[in-house]
Amino acid sequence: MATAEEIAKAADRRDVRNRWYLSAPALLTIFFAAVGPLAIVLVYSFLTPGSYGDVKWQFSPEAWVSVLFERDIFDDTLSLAGAHISIFWRSVKLAIITTLITLALGFPTAYFMATRSEKTRDLWLFLITIPFWTNLLIRTFAVLQIIRNEGIVNTVLMKLGIISAPIQILYTDVAILIGMAYVYLPLMVLPVYASMEKLDFRLVEAGYDLYASRWQVLRRIIFPLVKPGVIAGSILVFIPAIGAYVTPSVLGGGKNMMLSNLIELQFGQGRNWPLGSALSITVMLIVMVALLVYVRNAGSKEMRHG
Amino acid sequence: MNWKTTATAVGLALLASSSMARAEGALNIYNWGNYISPDMIKKFEKQYNVKVTVTDYDSNDTALAKVRQGGTGFDIAIPSQTFVPVWIKEGLVQETNPGKMENFKNVAPEWANPDFDPGRKYTVPWAWGTIGVVVNTDVYKGPANSWGIIFDTPDELKGKVNVVPEMNDVIFAAIKYVGGQQCTDDKAVLKKVRDMLVAAKPNWIAMEYNTIEKMGAGDFKATSDWNGSALRQRLANPAIHYNYPKEGYGLWSDNVVVLKEAKNVENAKLFQNFMMDPENAALNSAFHRYANGIAGSEKFMPADMKDAPEVNIPEDVKSLGELQRLCSPEIQEIYSKIWTELQK
Numbered sequence: 001m002a003t004a005e006e007i008a009k010a011a012d013r014r015d016v017r018n019r020w021y022l023s024a025p026a027l028l029t030i031f032f033a034a035v036g037p038l039a040i041v042l043v044y045s046f047l048t049p050g051s052y053g054d055v056k057w058q059f060s061p062e063a064w065v066s067v068l069f070e071r072d073i074f075d076d077t078l079s080l081a082g083a084h085i086s087i088f089w090r091s092v093k094l095a096i097i098t099t100l101i102t103l104a105l106g107f108p109t110a111y112f113m114a115t116r117s118e119k120t121r122d123l124w125l126f127l128i129t130i131p132f133w134t135n136l137l138i139r140t141f142a143v144l145q146i147i148r149n150e151g152i153v154n155t156v157l158m159k160l161g162i163i164s165a166p167i168q169i170l171y172t173d174v175a176i177l178i179g180m181a182y183v184y185l186p187l188m189v190l191p192v193y194a195s196m197e198k199l200d201f202r203l204v205e206a207g208y209d210l211y212a213s214r215w216q217v218l219r220r221i222i223f224p225l226v227k228p229g230v231i232a233g234s235i236l237v238f239i240p241a242i243g244a245y246v247t248p249s250v251l252g253g254g255k256n257m258m259l260s261n262l263i264e265l266q267f268g269q270g271r272n273w274p275l276g277s278a279l280s281i282t283v284m285l286i287v288m289v290a291l292l293v294y295v296r297n298a299g300s301k302e303m304r305h306g
Numbered sequence: 307m308n309w310k311t312t313a314t315a316v317g318l319a320l321l322a323s324s325s326m327a328r329a330e331g332a333l334n335i336y337n338w339g340n341y342i343s344p345d346m347i348k349k350f351e352k353q354y355n356v357k358v359t360v361t362d363y364d365s366n367d368t369a370l371a372k373v374r375q376g377g378t379g380f381d382i383a384i385p386s387q388t389f390v391p392v393w394i395k396e397g398l399v400q401e402t403n404p405g406k407m408e409n410f411k412n413v414a415p416e417w418a419n420p421d422f423d424p425g426r427k428y429t430v431p432w433a434w435g436t437i438g439v440v441v442n443t444d445v446y447k448g449p450a451n452s453w454g455i456i457f458d459t460p461d462e463l464k465g466k467v468n469v470v471p472e473m474n475d476v477i478f479a480a481i482k483y484v485g486g487q488q489c490t491d492d493k494a495v496l497k498k499v500r501d502m503l504v505a506a507k508p509n510w511i512a513m514e515y516n517t518i519e520k521m522g523a524g525d526f527k528a529t530s531d532w533n534g535s536a537l538r539q540r541l542a543n544p545a546i547h548y549n550y551p552k553e554g555y556g557l558w559s560d561n562v563v564v565l566k567e568a569k570n571v572e573n574a575k576l577f578q579n580f581m582m583d584p585e586n587a588a589l590n591s592a593f594h595r596y597a598n599g600i601a602g603s604e605k606f607m608p609a610d611m612k613d614a615p616e617v618n619i620p621e622d623v624k625s626l627g628e629l630q631r632l633c634s635p636e637i638q639e640i641y642s643k644i645w646t647e648l649q650k
Contacts, residue, residue: 051635052392053371073643074497083650150523168465170525171512253512254471257649268367269473270642271635 045277053271063274067282084262084279091259092286094176094248095241099188101181102237103230106188110229111222113189114196125193128186136183140250143179144170147251171253179247184240188233195229196222231294239287259283331356333573336363336373336380338560341433343593350580356573373398373565381568382577384432387559388474388632390422399563402575404430409582417559417599421629430578431599433591434559435533436550436619436627437475440517444545445527451549451623453483456530457502459509466527468520471513473645475556476503478630479530482554489633500644507648521546532558534595537616548616550623556630559599 045063047055070081113124131139146152147169154166169175199222207217223230245260254261259279266276331354335342339362347358361380363369366389372378374396385393393399404410405426410418413431423429441450446462454460457480459467469476478488480503486495511526520526521539531539536548562581564574580586587598588606597617604612611617619627633641 049635052389052632053367054374070643073500073640074493083646086650087646148523149525168511253468253514255507255510255513255649257646261649262646265642265646267371268365270645271367271638272642 041277041280045274045281047274049272049274051271053267053273055273060274063272063278066275067278087257087259087262088282088286090256091242094173094180094258095238095244097177098180098184098241099234099238101177102185102188103234105181106185106192106233107230109185109189110192110196110226113193114199115201121197128189128193131183131186137246137250139183140179140247143175143182144250147175147178170251171255173252173256175251176248179251180241180244183247184237187236187240191232191236192226192229195226199225235291235294238290242287243283331570331573333358333382333570333577334380335360335577336369336378336383336565338362338384339364341384341560341594343590346586346589346593349586349589350577353580354573354576356570356576370398373567376567378565378567379569380565381570381574383563383565384560385563387420387422387561388630390429390561390563392632393563394423394428398566399428400566400568400571401427402564402571402578403427404578404582407575407579407582409579412582412584412587412600412602414599414601420559421631422559423561429561429563430581431587432560432562432581433534433594433596434557434599435596435617437479437530437532437556437558438536439549439551440521440529440531440536440539440546441549442521442524442527442543442546450528450547451552453479453551453553455528455549456510457483457506459506459528463528464509465511467510468517468526468529469510469513470515470517470530470532473641474630474632476530477641477644478556479551482551485553488556488628489631489637491637496640496644500647503644503648513649518542532596533616537595537611537614540614540616541610550619550626552623552626554626554628557627558630 044055046059046061048058048060048062050056066081067084068081069078070083071078109128113121113128116124144151148154149166149168149170151170153169154163157163158166169178203221203225204217207221212220243260244258245264248258249261252258257265263276263279263283266272266279270276333350333356335358337360342360347360350356351358363372366386369383369385370389370392373380373383373393383393383399403426405418410426413426417431417434419425439450439453439455441455441463443450445466446455446460448460448462455463456467456469477499480499481488481490481495484495484498484502486492486499490496512520514520517526517529517531518535518538521529522542531548533548536546539546540548562578564571564578568574581590582600584600584602585606587600588603591598591603591611592608595611595617632638
């Protein structure tokens, strides 16, 4: 006969087993959708490129070396890969500026929405989500129609006599930034709004009662309270922006590569899959480091406040 | 039964069912986008009672990578001449011997025995063309029969030139412009090419494929381009002219191959033969706007193509054209480094 202890143990075991069974779908999904493909990318980055695409199963660290260093085509000396670094830097720079623009536009928008009456708030929220109904590519082409030389902006400005020749916006970094800010704006507005909605506006009134200026109220009361939303929004914008592909290609004219174009080149005409894999992992590492630094900083400041 | 045999059994069952489904007269074509005449497909379907399915790819590299993985279910693909030797060497295509097919007599002599497939053991001509310079003569009236429009842009066109970002085509043109040979391993020439490209880029506005729309709308005033695309642009705006660069220009040709993994081999062979019929080839040309390499198809061509200078190379510049090859992997590596350098 089983003792009480044994019964308890068996129940425990059953419990553990059930827990594994129940989490199996999630674990399998994570394995097949995240870990598996990533492992393939990692392995490929250490192989030799095949002659016409694909890989040869032969170990080689060359791909990783050429992420950061390049052998000069003409005198065979090894130096820092200027081309890769400038492409990396352009992507990071544009992603940071996009984040700042969306923050500058998204914060007031969220504030506006949060200060409306309960009923109208839902309407505003609904309006913010409307762009998501349309495919990214179509939204990008819509921006193209607006800013191109024969587009709405230039036509109106010329009709009004403000300019005599069309301003070249399309195919510049400005065009990329306009496009990315437009596309990623909802990703900033929504989390900021979510924090803003929970904000107790009596605190704001209290601030004014104590003779705080508008700026002081914003900086000392509102901003610290909605900071989690701002951080979430910044992360949500920065990460897709750094890997953006469609928007820079369509609006930037493809003259200057972004990270995603550089990676695509390796899997297409460049025929260097290992380098493409190594570059992809490098991008992930950059994002991860940026996130860690961010979360760390946010966390430690929180503690000091506490 | 371990998981491997289970997997094999399931795989075989799937294979059996799918090949049964296809046995009732199907043909799966893997082709570049927007590159096959719907009218011609209808004609083929009617003539042989076969259901045709078309799937698109966007580059030779994509097509090769996918077919290499296998299990695509495609019977036919249309690779370019640069890639045909790779497909043959890697055993991806069947030796269907189009050279011995009934309609082979129609193939134009200059395309009957090409270097990329001697004796036409595997391939049937689909379309061929040239890569040259397109200029809007409203903006630039000077001589435009030179790669100098792209690489040494005249003042009127500065900031208005587009370059179609096909790496091999651009570097081919650049090598011609500095006076070298395609696939050269002469470092001095390649260095000149790189320096020239980097110096030329500030005069370009974009590097895009979408030239028909952008030349039409006036976003671009000149571009490097394929001849069929140039023809469509001229039909929309008569001021747009196609030019054959005097330094030499590239010739290309896309070809119908039957895949080794094809399930509908007989239909695929019928299709290869079908494509060598002048009337069918002309029907296809009327859609994709390129010449087809089938003699006698001219009389079935639409009127606006019959003597279009984009499609019929003028006699005096015929000798300047050169069929582009795929360079060795070592040279390709240098190309892609130059390319990265150019777009950094």
